Amino acid sequence: MKPRLELRNICKRYPGVVANDGISLEVMPGEIHAVLGENGAGKSTLMKIIYGATHADEGEILCDGELIGTHGPSVSRSLGIEMVYQHFALFESVSVAENIALSVNSKYDIATLSNQVSRVSEKYGLPLDPRRLVHHLSVGERQRVEIVRCLMQDPKLLILDEPTSVLTPQAVEKLFVTLRHLASEGCSILYISHKLDEVQALCDMATVLRNGKVTGTAEPKNSTSAELARMMVGADIPETHLDPSTISAEPLLSVSKLSAPALDVFGTDLKEIDLDVHGGEVVGIAGVAGNGQAELVSLLSGERVLPSSHAVKLCGQPSAHLSAADRRRMGLAFVPEERLGRGAVPSHDLGDNAVLTGHRLNMVTRGLLDRRTARGFAGKVIDRFNVKANGPLTVAQSLSGGNLQKYIVGREIELKPQVLLVAQPTWGVDVGAAAFIRQTLIDLSRSGVAVLIISEELDELFEICDRLHVICAGRLSAALKRGEASVEEVGLLMTGLGENNNGSGDHAISN
C-alpha cells in the first residue's frame, strides 16, 4: 500500500531561524499520525507546507505516491487534503451554512447545503444547527463548523492543528470519538499537538520534532510519557514543588459583585464576580478562552476602569475606578496575554521595554530617562530568566514568543509587586523554562505576594494553584481547593454544567 502522504527532506528557512530542517515522514491511509513538539518546534510551519499555504525551500511532497508539483491550498483541496487551523477563519456575522457555502466550489443552494451539513454533523457526532449565526456559537461549536466544513469535501487527509487547546476535557473525548470514526473509514489524520496524554490516547504513530528537526518516531500507545517527553524536550523535565505557606489575614486583591457589560458585540458580559487572593497563595482561573477572561483581566489591571470604586479592592483600597498607573503604584504587576504590542513595544529594545513598567525603579530622574539603570535592570532579567537575547539592546520583536514571554514575566516579577496578575504565564515557552517560571511564581507567592493566574492549560493550574476558580459565560465559580478539585469537576464547570449540579449537591465543592 502506498502512503497517503509522504514528505521527503522538507526544509524551510525564515530570516534568522530554520523552521523545518530535513523533515521526512509517512502517513498511511486510515492512520492517525501525531506530529509532536513544543511550541516553536516547527509543527505549524510543516502543516502549512503540507497544505500549500506556504512553500518549502527544499524537499518533496507526495500524495498517494504522486509528486505534488506546483502546490497551493486549491491543489490540496483537489487532492482531498483539508486543514483545521488553530485559529478559526469564520465570518462571525453570518450563519453556519453560509460560512460553509464559502468553501463549496460547485453550485449549491443554501437549503440543500443546510441539509447536507445536518447530515454530516449527525453522522460524525458533531451536532450543529446550520442556521445559527457564528457569533452566537461557543468556541467548541466553532471548531465543529471548521471540521464539518472539511468533512463536507470527503477528505482523504485531515490536518488538525492543536485542536484541543480551546476545548474542555469532555469535548476532547467527543472529538476523539469523531476522529476515530473518520480514521476507520480510511481517512488519514495528521494530529498536531504538544500534549502527550492526548497523543497517547488517540494516535497510531508519532513523529517528534525539536528545533525544526525530527528527533524520533514512536508508537505512542507503546511508549511512556517520559520517553516521548525526552524526545520532545531533549532532557528530563524538572518537577515543581509547593512549599506550605502562611496566608495573609486580609486579601490583597478582592473582587466583590463585579459586573460589567462587554465593550464590543463579541465580548462577554461579566456577572457578579467574587474573588479573593491573599498574600501567600496562588489562585488560578480556568476556563475556555472567550468566557470573560479578557474582560476580567482588563478590569483588574486598570486598562479599563469603572465609574464606582468598590467592586475591586487592591491592598484594601477600593480601586475599580483607578487607572493602570495608579494601581501599579499601589503594588500591582501584570503580565498580559499578548506579549508583542501590549506587554512590550515591538520596535523598542529590551532596555526601553524595562522602562515601560519599571520606570519607578530609578529609571527616570528629573523627567529624563536613565537608560543605564534601565539596561542594567533588563540585563538582570535576561540573566535570571535565561532569556535568549543579545543583551538589553536587542529589539523586542526580534525575540521568539517564548523568550519575550520569559522577559515580560521576569520584568514584572522583578518589580517586586504585592499583587501579581498573570495571563497565560507559560504560553509558547519551552518546557524547561515553563517549569522555571512556575516555580518562580510559587516561590514569589511564598514570600507573601498574592498571585492570580489565568490560564487555559488545566495541567498547569492543577500543578501550581492553591485554589482554583472556573470562569464560564462571564460567571466565576466558587473556589475549589487544591486536592479537592478533579479534572472532571473542573471540566463540567468549564461548560457551565457544574453550576446546576452544584445546586443539587451532586458535586459538593467546598470553599
Add this chain to the structure above:
Amino acid sequence: MRFQIEQRSQPSAAMRFAAPVVATALTLIAGSIMFAFLGHDPVATLVAFFISPLSTMNDISEWLLKASPLILIGCGLAIGFRANVWNIGAEGQLVIGAIAATGVGLFFPFQESVLLLPLMILAGMVAGMAWAAIPAFLRARLNTNEILVTLMLTYVATFVLSYLVHGPWRDPDGFNYPQTALLPEAAMFAPFDYAYRVNTSIFITVAAVIAMWVFTERSFLGYKMSVGGAAPLAARYAGFKESSSVWMGLLIGGATAGIAGMAEASGPLGQLSPQISPGYGFAAIIVAFIGRLHAFGIVLGGLLLSLLYIGGEAVQIDLDLPSSLTRIFQGMLLFFLLAADFLIFYRLRLLRSVH
C-alpha cells in the same frame, strides 16, 4: 514569478547611513537620463539645480531663510507624528500665529519697547497652540479625527487672514493692496547683515532642534508619547494616558507653527499679507518624514527641501525648464529617499514554487 515583502531580521546599521546617499545617487542618475532624453545637458542642469543656487552669500541666506521655518515646524509636527497624532494643519496654525503676532506688533501701545518682539513671539506661539487646541480637545474628548479637523481649520485660518487684510487691518496708505501696515522696527528680527534677508530667528529653530532631540531621545514624556505611537495597547497596559499624548502632540506642533508664522511676519515680509506662507506648514510634513521624525534628520530634510524649491525656481529661470519637469525631479528624489528608507527595514524576496 512572485515577490514577497518581508521584514529584515537585522536592519544593517551601515545602510541606515548609506541609504540617503544611495537615494541621492539614484536620483542623479535617473534625473540625468530624464534630462538627456528631453534634450537638456544633464550635467549643466544638475549644476543649475544644486550648485548654482548655493554659489553666493545671498543664495546661502535665502536657502537658510526658507529652511528655517520648515525645520522648526517639522520638529514640532514630528513629536506628534511619533505618537500617531496627525496634525496636518500646521499651515493654519502658522497663519493664526502670524495674525496674532502682527496684531500685537501693530497695536501694542509702546511701539519702540524692547519687549515688543518677545511679546510677539509669545503671541504667535500661544495663538498657534490655541488653534491646535481645538482639534486636541475634540480628539481627546469626542474622538474626532484630528486629520480632518486640523486640515479644515487651515481653511478657516486662511479666511480669517483674508478678512483682516482686506478689511479692518488693511493699511490705509497701502494703495488698496490687501496687506497691513509695515511692522515697526522693534517688531522685526535683526538681520545679520542688511544685504541679506536671513535673520536672528534661525536661533529659535536651532533651539527647537536641540529641545526636540532632548525631548524625543532623553525625556520620559517623549518616551511615553513614543510608546503611545508605536504600540497603543502597551501604553494603556503601562498606564500612560492617551489624551495627554494627543494634547502634547498637537500643542507642540501648534506652538512651532505659530512661531514660524510670527517669524515670517517679523522677518522677510515685515507685514501681514495673504502670501504669508508659501505652504511651509504642508511642506514641513514631508520634512518631518524625510528626517525619519528625528531631530537631526529633520535639519537635513529641511535643508534639502529648501534647496529643491530654490533649485527648481533657478532651473526654470536660467534654463527655461518647464515647472512640471522640476516637480518630477523633486518627486523622484522623495521617491528614492522613501524607498531606500523602506528597504533598510524590509526586503523583497523572490518566491519559487517547490518541485
